[in-house]
Amino acid sequence: MSQVIETRTELISLDDDEIVRCKVKQTEEHRLADAIENVRATAALVGGRRVFLLLDARTATKIDREAREYYTGPENAKVVRATAMLIGSSVGRIIGNFILRVNHPPFPFRLFSDEESANSWLRDLMAASDDDGPWES
Amino acid sequence: MAPGSHDGEEVRGRDIEGPEVHASDPLLDRLRGLQARIAQALDDRRIESSAQPATLCELITQLETSTDALLQENQRQRDQIERTNLQFGELVEVVMGLAALDYTQRATVYEGQDDATNALAIGLNMMCEELEHATTELIHTRDVALAANRAKTTFLANMSHEFRTPLNAIIGYSELLYEEYGSTAQPMMVSDLERINTAARHLLALIQDTLDISKIEAEKLELEFRPFLLPELLDDIVATITPMIHKHANRLEYIREFELSIMLGDSTRLRQVLLNLLSNASKFTTDGVVTLRVCERVGAGQHIMDFSVSDTGIGIEPDMLDRIFEAFTQADDSTTRMYGGTGLGLTISRRLCEMMGGALTVTSRVGHGSTFVASVPIPPMETGSVAAVGDS
Structure with a gap:
C-alpha cells in the first residue's frame, strides 16, 4: 500500500515497487518554495534513501528559474537517483527539454510521453543499480 | 424574448x-x-x-x-x-x-489557450529568464574584473614608483663610484660596478614597460601631440641605438625618403616605438644589417609616415607572427632566456601606434630576418605651429 504526501503543487507517493511518483497538480506556478517543499516531502517519504522518481508533469504549466535550478541542483540529487518525466503536451515538452538541455540534472533524467515506458526505464535502472551494489554517487 | x-x-x-x-x-x-x-x-x-x-x-x-x-x-x-x-x-x-537584448519581458500564459501557443510563451519566458540571469552574472563578473584591474593598475603604478626611487639611487651611485674610482680601482671592481649599473638599468626598463602597459590597458596613457622636428628626432634615435647595433657586430643603414621637416605628434612615444623596434632588430641579429627606412606616402586620403625597421636576423615562425604582439609573449620561452626582455615592448609599441591612429605590422622569414613597419598618420598642422617649433 502506498504512502502519499500532498504538497501545494504535487501529490507524492511511494509505491510498493519502490518508485516515488510525483503528480504535478494544476497550480498557477511552480516556485522555489514549492521545489524545496517537494524535495523535502520526498526525502521524508523515503526516509533519507536516494530513490527513482517518476514525475508526472502532464498537467504542468509554469515553473520558474529558481525552481528549475533547485530541482536539478545538489539538494535534489541527495534524494533522487534518476527521474523519468512524463509529458503530455507541447508545454511539458518545452519544460522538459529546457531542464534537460539548460539545467543539466546531475542524475539520469529522461522524458517520456507514455507511462509504461517511463516505469520500465526506471525499473531497468533499479535493476542495474542492484547488480552494481549501492548507487550512491 | x-x-x-x-x-x-x-x-x-x-x-x-x-x-x-x-x-x-x-x-x-x-x-x-x-x-x-x-x-x-x-x-x-x-x-x-x-x-x-x-x-x-x-x-x-x-x-x-x-x-x-x-x-x-x-x-x-x-x-x-x-x-x-x-x-x-x-x-x-x-x-x-x-x-534587442532586452530579456526582461514576459509573455502571458492564458488558461484555456491552445497548447502550442502556451508552449511558445513558456519557452520564450524561460529563455528570457535564463538570459536575464546570465547577463546579470556576466555584468557582475565584468564589474569585479574591472575593479580588480583598476586595483592592479593602481598597485603597479605605486609599486613602480617605489621601485624606481631606490633603483635610480643604485644607478646614480654606481656611476658615481665608476667616475671616482674607475681609473684607479682594480679591474674586478670596475667590472662589478658595470654589472650593477647594467642590471639596475635593465630592471628600471622592465618597471617602465610594466607601468606603460598597465597605463595603456587602463586607458590612462594620454599622448601629447606637439609639433617637433622629425629629422632631429631620427638623428637622435640613430645616435642612441648605434652603440647597441655595434655591440652585436651589426651595421645600421638609415634611409631617409621624406621631405617633411616638422611633424605633429607625440615625439616621446614615437621615439619609444622606434627605439624598441631597433633594439629588437639588433638583439635578434648578429653580424648583419639593421635598416631604418622612413618614407612618406598618401593613403586613404591622408598623409602617412612609414617607419620601417628591417633586420637580417633569425626571423619569426609564421604561427608566431600574431602572438608576438600579445603581452608577455616572445617567439618562444628560450627567446627570453637567450635574448632577455619582458615581452612587453612590441605590445606597447603596437598599442602606441594604434593610439596615434596608425598601425604596427610585421613580415618575416625564418633565417632571413624581419621587417616591422610603424605607420603613423600625419595630422595637418595649424598655422603658427611651425613658428612655435622654430622658437622652441
Whole structure:
C-alpha cells in the first residue's frame, strides 16, 4: 500500500515497487518554495534513501528559474537517483527539454510521453543499480 | 424574448443569419432548416387559413434557443480570437525584446489557450529568464574584473614608483663610484660596478614597460601631440641605438625618403616605438644589417609616415607572427632566456601606434630576418605651429 504526501503543487507517493511518483497538480506556478517543499516531502517519504522518481508533469504549466535550478541542483540529487518525466503536451515538452538541455540534472533524467515506458526505464535502472551494489554517487 | 410574443411577419423579418460564421457550421445549417420550416408553416397558414399556433410557438422557441446558442458560440470564438491576437502581440514583443537584448519581458500564459501557443510563451519566458540571469552574472563578473584591474593598475603604478626611487639611487651611485674610482680601482671592481649599473638599468626598463602597459590597458596613457622636428628626432634615435647595433657586430643603414621637416605628434612615444623596434632588430641579429627606412606616402586620403625597421636576423615562425604582439609573449620561452626582455615592448609599441591612429605590422622569414613597419598618420598642422617649433 502506498504512502502519499500532498504538497501545494504535487501529490507524492511511494509505491510498493519502490518508485516515488510525483503528480504535478494544476497550480498557477511552480516556485522555489514549492521545489524545496517537494524535495523535502520526498526525502521524508523515503526516509533519507536516494530513490527513482517518476514525475508526472502532464498537467504542468509554469515553473520558474529558481525552481528549475533547485530541482536539478545538489539538494535534489541527495534524494533522487534518476527521474523519468512524463509529458503530455507541447508545454511539458518545452519544460522538459529546457531542464534537460539548460539545467543539466546531475542524475539520469529522461522524458517520456507514455507511462509504461517511463516505469520500465526506471525499473531497468533499479535493476542495474542492484547488480552494481549501492548507487550512491 | 418570450416564445409567441412575435407574429409571423416579425419572425420573417428578423435577421436570423446573425454574425458571420463558417458556411459549413452545423448549428447554422440547423438554423437554416428551421428558417425554411417556419417559412413553410407561414405559407401553409396563409394558403389554408388554418393557423397552428402551438406548432408555430414551438418552432419559434427552437429558433430562439438555436439563435442564442449560435450567438454564444460566436462570442466564444470572438473572445478566443481576441485572446490569441493579444497573446501573439505579447509573443512578438518578447521576441523583439530578445532581438534587442532586452530579456526582461514576459509573455502571458492564458488558461484555456491552445497548447502550442502556451508552449511558445513558456519557452520564450524561460529563455528570457535564463538570459536575464546570465547577463546579470556576466555584468557582475565584468564589474569585479574591472575593479580588480583598476586595483592592479593602481598597485603597479605605486609599486613602480617605489621601485624606481631606490633603483635610480643604485644607478646614480654606481656611476658615481665608476667616475671616482674607475681609473684607479682594480679591474674586478670596475667590472662589478658595470654589472650593477647594467642590471639596475635593465630592471628600471622592465618597471617602465610594466607601468606603460598597465597605463595603456587602463586607458590612462594620454599622448601629447606637439609639433617637433622629425629629422632631429631620427638623428637622435640613430645616435642612441648605434652603440647597441655595434655591440652585436651589426651595421645600421638609415634611409631617409621624406621631405617633411616638422611633424605633429607625440615625439616621446614615437621615439619609444622606434627605439624598441631597433633594439629588437639588433638583439635578434648578429653580424648583419639593421635598416631604418622612413618614407612618406598618401593613403586613404591622408598623409602617412612609414617607419620601417628591417633586420637580417633569425626571423619569426609564421604561427608566431600574431602572438608576438600579445603581452608577455616572445617567439618562444628560450627567446627570453637567450635574448632577455619582458615581452612587453612590441605590445606597447603596437598599442602606441594604434593610439596615434596608425598601425604596427610585421613580415618575416625564418633565417632571413624581419621587417616591422610603424605607420603613423600625419595630422595637418595649424598655422603658427611651425613658428612655435622654430622658437622652441
